[in-house]
Amino acid sequence: MSASPERSEAAPPGPARADAWRRLWRDRTSVAGAACLALLVLIAALAPALAPYDPLRVAMRERLQGPGALHWLGTDQFGRDILSRIVYGTRVSLSVGVIAVGIGLGVGATLGLIAGFSRRLDYPITAVMDVLLSFPQILLAIAIVAALGPGIFNAMIAVGIGAVPGFTRLTRSSTLSIRERDYVEAARALGATSARIIARHILPNAAAPLIVVSTLAMAGAILAAAILSFLGLGARPPMAEWGAMAAEGRGLIAQYPHVSTFPSLAIFVVVLAFNLLGDGLRDALDPQLGE
Amino acid sequence: MPTVLGTSLLVFLILHLVPGDPATIIAGPTAPADVVANIRAQLGLDQPVMVQYGRYLSHAVRGDLGRSILTRRQVSDEVWGAFLNTLELVIAARIWSLLVGIPIGVVAAVKRRSIFDKLSMVTALLGLSLPIFWIGLMAIWLFAVKLGWFPISGRGGPLWSTAGLQHLMLPALTLGGIQVPALARLTRSSILEALQQDYVRTARAKGLAERLVVAKHALKNAMLPVVTVIGLQFAGLLGGAVVTETIFSWPGLGRLAVTAILTRDFPVVQGTILVTALTFVTINLLVDCLYAVLDPRIKYT
Numbered sequence: 001m002s003a004s005p006e007r008s009e010a011a012p013p014g015p016a017r018a019d020a021w022r023r024l025w026r027d028r029t030s031v032a033g034a035a036c037l038a039l040l041v042l043i044a045a046l047a048p049a050l051a052p053y054d055p056l057r058v059a060m061r062e063r064l065q066g067p068g069a070l071h072w073l074g075t076d077q078f079g080r081d082i083l084s085r086i087v088y089g090t091r092v093s094l095s096v097g098v099i100a101v102g103i104g105l106g107v108g109a110t111l112g113l114i115a116g117f118s119r120r121l122d123y124p125i126t127a128v129m130d131v132l133l134s135f136p137q138i139l140l141a142i143a144i145v146a147a148l149g150p151g152i153f154n155a156m157i158a159v160g161i162g163a164v165p166g167f168t169r170l171t172r173s174s175t176l177s178i179r180e181r182d183y184v185e186a187a188r189a190l191g192a193t194s195a196r197i198i199a200r201h202i203l204p205n206a207a208a209p210l211i212v213v214s215t216l217a218m219a220g221a222i223l224a225a226a227i228l229s230f231l232g233l234g235a236r237p238p239m240a241e242w243g244a245m246a247a248e249g250r251g252l253i254a255q256y257p258h259v260s261t262f263p264s265l266a267i268f269v270v271v272l273a274f275n276l277l278g279d280g281l282r283d284a285l286d287p288q289l290g291e
Numbered sequence: 292m293p294t295v296l297g298t299s300l301l302v303f304l305i306l307h308l309v310p311g312d313p314a315t316i317i318a319g320p321t322a323p324a325d326v327v328a329n330i331r332a333q334l335g336l337d338q339p340v341m342v343q344y345g346r347y348l349s350h351a352v353r354g355d356l357g358r359s360i361l362t363r364r365q366v367s368d369e370v371w372g373a374f375l376n377t378l379e380l381v382i383a384a385r386i387w388s389l390l391v392g393i394p395i396g397v398v399a400a401v402k403r404r405s406i407f408d409k410l411s412m413v414t415a416l417l418g419l420s421l422p423i424f425w426i427g428l429m430a431i432w433l434f435a436v437k438l439g440w441f442p443i444s445g446r447g448g449p450l451w452s453t454a455g456l457q458h459l460m461l462p463a464l465t466l467g468g469i470q471v472p473a474l475a476r477l478t479r480s481s482i483l484e485a486l487q488q489d490y491v492r493t494a495r496a497k498g499l500a501e502r503l504v505v506a507k508h509a510l511k512n513a514m515l516p517v518v519t520v521i522g523l524q525f526a527g528l529l530g531g532a533v534v535t536e537t538i539f540s541w542p543g544l545g546r547l548a549v550t551a552i553l554t555r556d557f558p559v560v561q562g563t564i565l566v567t568a569l570t571f572v573t574i575n576l577l578v579d580c581l582y583a584v585l586d587p588r589i590k591y592t
Contacts, residue, residue: 127297128297131297131301132301137530138530138531138533138534139529139530139533139545139548139564139567142533142548142549142552143552143560143564146552146553146555146560219420223420223422226422227422227423227424227534230422230424230534231533231534231537231549232553233549243422243424246422246424246425246428247424249428250424250428250538253428253431253432253436254431254432254436257428257429257432260425260428261425261428261429264421264422264424264425264428265425267422267425268417268420268421268422268425271420271422272416272417272420275416275419275420276416
């Protein structure tokens, strides 16, 4: 009788979290993703020390060199060192991911909680989100960027807004299912206010899927922002941003494919790392989904 | 229908928040103020936003989307032509991604934990993280520049002409290519789940050949979520079409929309997005109908 077997849903957070960590740590690919991300954060932080050249330094005599001893990844059409630009671009892409997902998560989770909790506001919020979800995120982002004007900061906002509907829908459905649980009813019977119920019961229990989706959304946001920059709607030259760098190499693809390729591979590595970590987190936090 | 209405209203409102006045763009930066005001009155831009929206809607239901502010051509003509080009590209991409993605997923599921399974799933995971513009650029570099098999960009003409087909190849390959990984992964997991069901065990127990078990029982039941995602992926395809059309100078809806947004050509932007929204609604309807065909338990009244 002492160790009650019926505590499944109201399990104390401690041991469950430790379990999740252990599962995550055992999954080699997600550890690799996390290690890769840690490395990238380090590169971003130490960019001035790591980059061999000034990312904006123009040297027309050294233009369009292939990878070599002086310029490990070659130079672009202005003779700028591609490796240095990629190193500095890490800062741009990681901040794009954090800010865009921050907007999407902050606004989306708030709206989702409201929709899940208020019967009156549920319909209007859901209706607007369904409209937003009905057309491609990238088209939505393009329209918002057009309204705000091109630029890397506006691109972050646009991608962030584009991510809101997904977060809203997820938070709303978690809220709707959690608020029916016995422990919420118990809390309410004890006289807990809605704010307390949200803070103490709904949010902690809705956190796991939000963490997973946020990680995967980082990958999507970085990719989307790079696409906006590639289309000329995000970062403006001469900023060292990977999508814009790839766009600058577009006309040179026939003879100098390295100009577009290295920045694209940088995008690939970051996006892959977030995808690996996100997949691993999903398996760790939601063991039922695993094999 | 509410989706289409809502989308059109949203786009209308967003575009009217845009700083930048089309009348000034048409008249040119040096035009005197009364000329600009004249143009604004002519275009109806001096009316309240809701009046403009109401008038736009009443014309739109009659197929009149207004005229492009820049080219003065009928928006419906421009959008329709671009829509057909995009449709051609998207359908070609869809077909080839299905032809590649689903078989890979099926084989990976049936030969679970084999080299093929591991290799294709790792490739799929890598493919999911590749930026689409680089795939397009690499396709140009390899197939157009190095091998010289296909032209670099543009649309060659109608689909049935050789030039038309040749021009379609690379953009369709690129756009379809980004859909293959997700499709293969989903098909694999869906089949794996179906293979664990009781009816598959029954089919095996009655001595049915494994090939038939997969084809007749597992595949058919596994297709339901796949069809959903095929429908959902059309959104991704139309989004990806924006980039693909830009790289390959394909005269489609995405390119039209980007150019129109950059030149503040409001009627064209509205037209492209309205048509896009209508397309989604139609596709969703078709997907729902497909459900009923695939799963007789689903009935519509």
